[in-house]
Amino acid sequence: MARKISIKQAINEAIDQEMSRDPSVIMLGEDIVGGAGGEGEMDAWGGVLGVTKGLYAKHGDRLLDTPLSESAYVGAAIGAASCGMRPIAELMFIDFMGVCFDQIFNQAAKFKYMFGGKAETPVVIRAMVGAGFRAAAQHSQMLTPIFTHIPGLKVVCPSTPYDTKGMLIQAIRDNDPVIFCEHKNLYALEGDVPEGSYTVPFGEANVVREGKHVSIVTYGLMVHRSLEAAATLAKEGVEVEIVDLRSLSPLDMDTVLDSVTKTGRLVCVDEASPRCNIATDISAQVAMQAFGALKAQIEMVSPPHVPVPFSPTLEDLYIPSAAQIADAVRRTLAKGKQ
Amino acid sequence: MAATNPFPLGKDALLNCYRTMRTIREFEERLHVDFGRGDIPGFVHLYAGEEATAVGIMSHLGDGDRIASTHRGHGHCIAKGVDVIAMMKEIYGKKGGCGNGKGGSMHIADLSKGMMGANGILGAGAPLVCGAALAAKYRKSGDVAICFVGDGASNQGTFLESLNLAAVWNLPALFVIENNGYAESTSRDYGTAVDSYVDRASGFGMPGVTVDGTDFFAVYEAAGEIIKRAREGGGPSMLECKMVRFFGHFEGDAQTYRAAGENEANRAHKDCLKLFAAQVTGAGVISASELKSIDDQVLGLIEDAVTQAKAAPLPTAADLLTDVYVSY
Numbered sequence: 320m321a322r323k324i325s326i327k328q329a330i331n332e333a334i335d336q337e338m339s340r341d342p343s344v345i346m347l348g349e350d351i352v353g354g355a356g357g358e359g360e361m362d363a364w365g366g367v368l369g370v371t372k373g374l375y376a377k378h379g380d381r382l383l384d385t386p387l388s389e390s391a392y393v394g395a396a397i398g399a400a401s402c403g404m405r406p407i408a409e410l411m412f413i414d415f416m417g418v419c420f421d422q423i424f425n426q427a428a429k430f431k432y433m434f435g436g437k438a439e440t441p442v443v444i445r446a447m448v449g450a451g452f453r454a455a456a457q458h459s460q461m462l463t464p465i466f467t468h469i470p471g472l473k474v475v476c477p478s479t480p481y482d483t484k485g486m487l488i489q490a491i492r493d494n495d496p497v498i499f500c501e502h503k504n505l506y507a508l509e510g511d512v513p514e515g516s517y518t519v520p521f522g523e524a525n526v527v528r529e530g531k532h533v534s535i536v537t538y539g540l541m542v543h544r545s546l547e548a549a550a551t552l553a554k555e556g557v558e559v560e561i562v563d564l565r566s567l568s569p570l571d572m573d574t575v576l577d578s579v580t581k582t583g584r585l586v587c588v589d590e591a592s593p594r595c596n597i598a599t600d601i602s603a604q605v606a607m608q609a610f611g612a613l614k615a616q617i618e619m620v621s622p623p624h625v626p627v628p629f630s631p632t633l634e635d636l637y638i639p640s641a642a643q644i645a646d647a648v649r650r651t652l653a654k655g656k657q
Numbered sequence: 658m659a660a661t662n663p664f665p666l667g668k669d670a671l672l673n674c675y676r677t678m679r680t681i682r683e684f685e686e687r688l689h690v691d692f693g694r695g696d697i698p699g700f701v702h703l704y705a706g707e708e709a710t711a712v713g714i715m716s717h718l719g720d721g722d723r724i725a726s727t728h729r730g731h732g733h734c735i736a737k738g739v740d741v742i743a744m745m746k747e748i749y750g751k752k753g754g755c756g757n758g759k760g761g762s763m764h765i766a767d768l769s770k771g772m773m774g775a776n777g778i779l780g781a782g783a784p785l786v787c788g789a790a791l792a793a794k795y796r797k798s799g800d801v802a803i804c805f806v807g808d809g810a811s812n813q814g815t816f817l818e819s820l821n822l823a824a825v826w827n828l829p830a831l832f833v834i835e836n837n838g839y840a841e842s843t844s845r846d847y848g849t850a851v852d853s854y855v856d857r858a859s860g861f862g863m864p865g866v867t868v869d870g871t872d873f874f875a876v877y878e879a880a881g882e883i884i885k886r887a888r889e890g891g892g893p894s895m896l897e898c899k900m901v902r903f904f905g906h907f908e909g910d911a912q913t914y915r916a917a918g919e920n921e922a923n924r925a926h927k928d929c930l931k932l933f934a935a936q937v938t939g940a941g942v943i944s945a946s947e948l949k950s951i952d953d954q955v956l957g958l959i960e961d962a963v964t965q966a967k968a969a970p971l972p973t974a975a976d977l978l979t980d981v982y983v984s985y
Contacts, residue, residue, distance in 0.1 A: 345795065383791075386825060391818035394784020395791055398802075401773060402723065402792040421815070425778050426785065433764035434774065435757035436980035470981050494983035522985070569985050 321513045327370050327506040329480040330445075333487035334371065334407065336516045338378045341405060344491060346371070346382045347392045348409030348445075355384035367411055368447075368506060389415050393444065394422035397496070400442035401430060405491055412458045413446035413500065416465070427496040428471030443490045443497045448476065449540055449590055450638050451504040456626035459634075461539070461591040466498045467567045467600070473521055474568040476500035478542040480510040482565055485519030492518065502540045522569035526578065530558035533648045534578040536601050537588035538564040545588055547641035552648055559648060567597055575601060576609050583614035584651045588644055593621035615655025618647040660941030665877065666716070671937055674716055674873065675948060678708040678930055679955045680741060681732040685904070687959050688731075688748065692908040696967075698750055701762045704732030706871075706903035709929035710835055711736035713876030714803065714896075717884045723771045723789035723802040725782025727835075728763050729902075730775025733805055739767040745962035751969035758972040759980065780806060780813025783832065787822050790830035790893075801829040801887045809840020811857075812849060820861040823893040830893045831883055835870065837902040842914045858895035870898025871929040874936065901927045 324332070338344045352375045353364025365372025375382050385392035389410065396408035410416065416423065423444065430438040450459040466474045473495050477483040483501070490497040527542060528549055535545045542563045549559040560578050564570065579585050585605055587598035598619045605617065620639045628634050664671060685705035692701050704711070707729075715736035718724070726733040734744055739755065747754025748762045755765045766774035773789065776782050782804045789802035806816055811834050823830040840848050851857055858865025866883065868875040876898055883894035901923040905912045912920070937943040 345791075383826070386818075386821055388818040388822055390815045391784045391787060391822040394781070394815065394819070395788035395822065398723075398725075398773070398785030398788020399792040399795075400788070401768065401785070402789045404788075404792045404795070406788070421778055421781055422784055426776075426781055429764075430766070430774065431982065432980050433756055433760035434766045434768070435755060435759055437756075438766065438768055439983055473982070473985075495985075 321511040323509045324480055324512050325507050325509050326480045326483045326501070327368070329484040329512050330370050330487055330501065331372070331374065332512070333484045333491070335374055335377060337488055337491045338374070338381060340516070343403065344381070344405045344407065345399070346374070346407040346409065347385055347396050349385055349387055349411055351409050352382050352384045366409065368503070370506070371409070389419035390422055393419040394426065396442050396444070397422055397427040397440060400427070400440045400496070401438060405441050407443045407445060407491065410444055410446035413448045413462050414457050414460050416446070416462060423472070423496070423498075424469045428469050431495075432471060439494045440496050441494045443499050445499045445501060447503040448500040449502040449504055450627045450634060451540070453629065453631055453634060455629035459627035461589075463500055463567055464591050464596045464600075467597065471496065472568060473497045473566070474500065475521060475566045476502070476539045477565055478502070478505065478539055478563055480508065480512045482519050482525070484512050485517050486521070486565065488516060489518040489521060493521070500539070504540055505543075519565070521566040522571050523566065524571035524574040525563045525565055526560060526574065527563045528559065528561040530560035530582070532558050532582055533584040533586060533651055534560045534562060534575075534582045535586045535588055535644065535648070536562045536564065536575050536578070538567065538597065539590060541588045541590050541639060544639060544641045545644055548644035548648065551641065551645050557648065557652065564597070572604055572608070575605065579605050579609050580612045583612055583656070585613065586618045586620060586644065586647045586651060588620045588639060590639060591621065593619070593624050596621060613655070615651045618651045620644050620647045662942050663940055664874065664937070664942065665881075668942055670716070671943060672947065672951065674712050675933060675937070676951050676955065677712045677736055678873070678933065679952055680958065681705070681708045681711065681735045682930055683955050683959045684731060684735060684741065684744075687963060689904060689908060691963065697748060699761050701748065701908045702729040702906065703904040703908065704729050706923065706927070706929070707835060707837060707900045708732055709873040709933065710833070710870040710876050710898040710900055713873045714833060714880040716877060717881055718771065718801070718803070720769065720771050721798060721800040723773050723786065723800065725773045725786045725789075725802070725804050726775045727782065727805050727807060727810065728775065728777055728779065729807070730763070730765060734765050734767070734772055734775065737772045738770045739765065739772050741958060742962045742965050745966040746969045749966040749969070750971070751966055752972050752976070753969045757976060757980070759976070779810035780815040782806070783816045783819035786830050787819050787828055790823065790828035791826065793829055799888050801831060801884055803831045803833060805833045805835060807840065808834055808836040808838070808845040809843070809848060811854070820863065820893070820895070824862045827890070827892040829887040829890075831887055832893065832895045834895065834897045835900060836897055837900050839902065839906065839914075841906040842910070854895060854897040863893050863895060865895040865897065867897040867899065870900035871927050871932060873929060873933045
């Protein structure tokens, strides 16, 4: 039975249901319970934004508040995973990968290969991504391309409550290390979510809007900005198709190529910094695999190559807007074969 | 009439420990020769000289106990029961190696033996060991997890963070500092501010012990106490083993940073195998001929391992693309 809940609630529900189903699921992170060891209330925070609030009451010490030591506890989650547990480590902000990246990309990502296939590391690393919170350069980045670059990691970034719950359950059950990216500006977004347990498989993009003139390929918050742009463009008689990648590694290029083959025009939208990001990757692959289908050059919409600024005026200029996306669609329509 | 055995292990166990130490020694001596001949690709870091520490500690462990090793991991692997022939094949980059030739010397692992992996990143094993210890504590298995680091890597943030995490969670985790006096080419005293690792341990709220890492029985006794304590819920400890490295940091290292005659003096006066042999023969528990018989068997095993490694098939182009994910 579906009802409307937020992405934040969808995450909480996915963890709750998997912890109830599988005793090997544990969770580690900073303040994921909140108040540990103090004289006040336990479960004071439930995570810095309250995402895991209430889980301690149901699952107790299977949620472990950690010291502020990302290398130690992310590494501990990876070590426990290699011993048969299914840990979820919450990295809070993905920007903090800088202090624990070795454990993720040199350890978790490589065990299986280096050990000749004889290792499994079923760890989930949840982290908030994205700008728009006035949180400045060290709490706002969209670092999805860095993780996508690493063989051995799976990287997902859902945009709806339904996908969030299903993909988080899939991540917890998955036998490979998964980087689960949660856009902090989508936590409050509500949508239909079934009460029961279900999975959304990785590596399957979702066509969230069908159209015949231009394909937009994107993920995360930019799906919603693209939908806004599409609504504006529809009034101009332009029908945009929007592909929500959902999963960046593995990547569903078939759905992208089908869409581009149908429309002949491609706009890639990515909130990550513009060099070597998901948009450039998709563009290169389409240019290689479907050049003949393209009626015009590919357009890309990304932030400028600068750190995320603090001042709201600057940050709003930084994040790709629906207007910028619509302009990119108009540019591609004005060029090439008509 | 047989002499009274003054040691904490019976004769068979003593012979087994000697065999393991000798296996490590001959494995490394052979690699030194084969690497010098150009038979082995990549980087190789040899454990020779340090055998008493690996075997003295690992003698207390079962397959359920986990260890995380270092770049200098062959000795830990052999002491933890990893198959010597599979190790040799791996170091030669062959199929049938521990990692089917995909890992090499620095990434030998056998999770079925509790060997979580040698590691090319210094200090990286410490957080992993916290996780293994957390899993053991969660399951109430009574198992322990042991992190080996060199004196150099003991200065890594990962190691220091892990000491704190293990202490605050009271994990059955043990941190062994293999102090061979050199962080690669840099002396221990240059790179580490405190004289005693016991001081560091107390700074993290855990007991610390320093032993002569070339004395098998000193290591065995100290490790036994802290492992027992950890199994019984007493939490983490640190063990510093002072030792010597017979070879350079890596094979090919000219070792010009050492004092004149240092390697020769180490071989003459700080050889843990000679010390062990003197102890057990001196007490009349084991005869020199019994040890010699093991030496000969070990040489045969190493020769067989090299022969098998050389004969093993090379990985194929298809192998390049497998084993990245469980499913993708």
